[in-house]
Amino acid sequence: VMIVSDETTESSEEDDVISPPGGKVIYMVSDGTGWTLEHAVNASLGQFEHCLVDRACAVNTHLFSGIDNFERVVGILKQAAKVGALLLYTLADPSMAESTQQACKLWGVPAVNILRPTTVAIASHLGVEPSGIPRSERNIPLSEEYFRRIEAIDFTIKQDDGALPQHLHRADIVLVGVSRTGKTPLSIYLAQKGYKVANVPIVMGVNLPRALFDMDHQEKVFGLTINPMVLHTIRKARAKTLGFDNEMKSTYSDMDHVRQELEHAGKIYARNPAWPIIEMTGKAIEETAAVIVRIYHDKKHKCSMPSISKRY
Amino acid sequence: VMIVSDETTESSEEDDVISPPGGKVIYMVSDGTGWTLEHAVNASLGQFEHCLVDRACAVNTHLFSGIDNFERVVGILKQAAKVGALLLYTLADPSMAESTQQACKLWGVPAVNILRPTTVAIASHLGVEPSGIPRSERNIPLSEEYFRRIEAIDFTIKQDDGALPQHLHRADIVLVGVSRTGKTPLSIYLAQKGYKVANVPIVMGVNLPRALFDMDHQEKVFGLTINPMVLHTIRKARAKTLGFDNEMKSTYSDMDHVRQELEHAGKIYARNPAWPIIEMTGKAIEETAAVIVRIYHDKKHKCSMPSISKRY
Ligand SMILES: Nc1ncnc2c1ncn2[C@@H]1O[C@H](COP(=O)(O)O)[C@@H](O)[C@H]1O
Numbered sequence: 189v190m191i192v193s194d195e196t197t198e199s200s201e202e203d204d205v206i207s208p209p210g211g212k213v214i215y216m217v218s219d220g221t222g223w224t225l226e227h228a229v230n231a232s233l234g235q236f237e238h239c240l241v242d243r244a245c246a247v248n249t250h251l252f253s254g255i256d257n258f259e260r261v262v263g264i265l266k267q268a269a270k271v272g273a274l275l276l277y278t279l280a281d282p283s284m285a286e287s288t289q290q291a292c293k294l295w296g297v298p299a300v301n302i303l304r305p306t307t308v309a310i311a312s313h314l315g316v317e318p319s320g321i322p323r324s325e326r327n328i329p330l331s332e333e334y335f336r337r338i339e340a341i342d343f344t345i346k347q348d349d350g351a352l353p354q355h356l357h358r359a360d361i362v363l364v365g366v367s368r369t370g371k372t373p374l375s376i377y378l379a380q381k382g383y384k385v386a387n388v389p390i391v392m393g394v395n396l397p398r399a400l401f402d403m404d405h406q407e408k409v410f411g412l413t414i415n416p417m418v419l420h421t422i423r424k425a426r427a428k429t430l431g432f433d434n435e436m437k438s439t440y441s442d443m444d445h446v447r448q449e450l451e452h453a454g455k456i457y458a459r460n461p462a463w464p465i466i467e468m469t470g471k472a473i474e475e476t477a478a479v480i481v482r483i484y485h486d487k488k489h490k491c492s493m494p495s496i497s498k499r500y
Numbered sequence: 501v502m503i504v505s506d507e508t509t510e511s512s513e514e515d516d517v518i519s520p521p522g523g524k525v526i527y528m529v530s531d532g533t534g535w536t537l538e539h540a541v542n543a544s545l546g547q548f549e550h551c552l553v554d555r556a557c558a559v560n561t562h563l564f565s566g567i568d569n570f571e572r573v574v575g576i577l578k579q580a581a582k583v584g585a586l587l588l589y590t591l592a593d594p595s596m597a598e599s600t601q602q603a604c605k606l607w608g609v610p611a612v613n614i615l616r617p618t619t620v621a622i623a624s625h626l627g628v629e630p631s632g633i634p635r636s637e638r639n640i641p642l643s644e645e646y647f648r649r650i651e652a653i654d655f656t657i658k659q660d661d662g663a664l665p666q667h668l669h670r671a672d673i674v675l676v677g678v679s680r681t682g683k684t685p686l687s688i689y690l691a692q693k694g695y696k697v698a699n700v701p702i703v704m705g706v707n708l709p710r711a712l713f714d715m716d717h718q719e720k721v722f723g724l725t726i727n728p729m730v731l732h733t734i735r736k737a738r739a740k741t742l743g744f745d746n747e748m749k750s751t752y753s754d755m756d757h758v759r760q761e762l763e764h765a766g767k768i769y770a771r772n773p774a775w776p777i778i779e780m781t782g783k784a785i786e787e788t789a790a791v792i793v794r795i796y797h798d799k800k801h802k803c804s805m806p807s808i809s810k811r812y
């Protein structure tokens with residue numbers, strides 16, 4: 189239930205984002221990108237959906253990123269005190285973090301340094317002190333990882349929507365499914381994680397490319413499936429966006445047609461039992477991505493305790 | 501300095517991922533996707549790069565996602581105790597989280613529930629108890645946000661590499677730059693955040709599309725720039741991957757040519773002072789994305805305390 193707001197934090201006329209009627213304000217301050225805060229707050233707010241969903245409670249978040257000196261923190265804190273905001277922050281510099289915590293105490297702003305417990309635990313586990321240097325003051329080296337991710341993204345974009353079937357064998361993961369099951373956003377999400385993904389549409393009356401069945405590692409093909417009613421809703425929205433005329437609309441988003449297409453896909457999946465089936469209904473893209481990555485690593489390693497392992 | 505490892509967590513022969521010589525192990529357990537843990541641990545490990553960079557310390561992370569019952573947690577904990585791992589976890593169910601913490605105490609496994617302080621702070625700020633229900637037990641509704649993000653991704657893919665200049669005016673953000681400045685990965689990263697992005701390559705001897713200069717809101721065009729030496733390195737790696745022959749290689753990744761191209765881009769930027777310049781050297785994609793999003797919201801709202809605001 190998130191709506192990205194187009195309003196400003198400081199508009200003298202309408203003060204509604206700063207202190208909306210009945211809404212609670214969360215300020216997020218990072219010396220870096222702020223994406224860690226955004227990610228954590230998003231997950232955490234999932235725990236309050238019972239209250240957010242009917243607007244019994246409303247939350248407005250404001251992300252201040254690249255905050256690299258204490259004067260700017262102070263400016264934000266004063267505003268936070270004024271509007272009664274909760275402050276969630278990530279500041280690598282220990283003296284800046286300490287001053288922030290003290291200022292918050294002084295001004296009665298509840299505040300949490302959200303990465304602190306993690307960093308403290310890792311420091312004691314490694315027996316090494318954290319550097320205290322924010323990412324903005326560092327240069328990222330051109331690592332193998334960097335090149336691998338960029339290559340994965342380039343590959344994945346080129347393979348969208350069934351393009352270049354002759355390169356399917358080079359993919360780590362191949363997604364198949366009827367239109368609007370989420371193939372493209374899922375491909376892109378996985379590409380960002382470093383996987384080379386190809387997606388191939390299932391269209392009634394059109395044969396899937398021979399290369400899909402001919403390639404080794406059929407277990408890297410994932411068949412997406414979705415509830416027909418939900419797909420129907422998605423397609424109706426899509427047809428509206430694309431401005432389909434009535435005739436095209438009916439074949440594309442007609443309920444009977446949707447059912448037939450999904451049955452057709454189901455038959456293909458039944459003939460290819462090596463393909464894991466991924467249920468997309470009611471799942472966010474990152475959730476289905478997690479399932480796919482888990483199966484991918486699991487199959488690759490065939491171990492009893494599947495995990496995704498990284499070395500730093 | 502992250503290397504995605506292809507090794508398993510349980511291989512009887514080589515036990516090196518579980519307990520690599522001199523390496524420390526971090527286990528991450530989530531009842532959901534595990535991406536929150538991955539993101540937070542990545543950021544936190546940035547604080548130990550002085551030690552990781554020369555392998556003075558080595559860290560092996562193992563992510564266990566979709567862990568939705570305590571028996572599976574126990575299995576992982578036993579293994580964690582055996583290999584001397586640190587446990588970082590996110591479990592929404594309070595009794596499962598509590599049992600985990602107790603079992604860790606019993607077995608001497610250091611453990612941190614990394615979202616707990618954030619969720620506790622939000623609960624007290626809202627005056628509402630967290631649901632305790634993990635995301636895996638919930639269905640995500642087809643929200644406006646969901647459709648907006650998917651549309652942004654579809655749009656962005658279609659606009660890659662200068663395609664469809666007639667649609668540039670529909671983009672929220674337009675990225676321009678010479679080859680290998682990071683236009684594509686940056687576009688995709690921003691698309692995931694819900695922005696419609698187009699990217700247009702700057703190539704010497706090829707005119708930029710008229711539509712780029714004709715459209716309103718020239719301030720939504722961002723000119724990417726990068727240090728010539730760094731670009732040279734990236735292009736050499738690229739030429740190798742693509743298997744360019746010697747002649748193509750030399751015009752593409754020749755140092756003089758790289759310099760000329762960047763000068764050419766610089767002249768275009770100078771003629772278009774409304775375009776913000778984004779420095780890509782030494783920055784991760786998510787860092788430059790954060791800068792662009794900040795400028796984008798700042799310009800749109802022209803306020804003294806720029807932030808990115810969302811309503812939940
Ligand atoms: N690679 C890195 N090196 C050092 N600090 C980092 C790194 N990545 C993230 N951080 C820190 O982790 C916190 C969250 O980062 P961010 O997600 O960019 O807001 C900030 O305090 C950053 O300075």
Ligand SMILES: Nc1ncnc2c1ncn2[C@@H]1O[C@H](COP(=O)(O)O)[C@@H](O)[C@H]1O
Pocket residue numbers: 230231232233234235237530531532533534535536537590591592615633634635636638
């Ligand atoms: N939309 C949501 N609703 C409820 N809980 C969530 C939601 N998103 C994330 N969480 C919880 O937040 C923690 C981190 O999620 P994840 O990043 O998927 O591992 C887990 O305990 C999830 O169950």
Ligand SMILES: [Mg+2]
Pocket residue numbers: 349371372
């Ligand atoms: Mg698609």
Ligand SMILES: [Mg+2]
Pocket residue numbers: 661683684
């Ligand atoms: Mg490109």
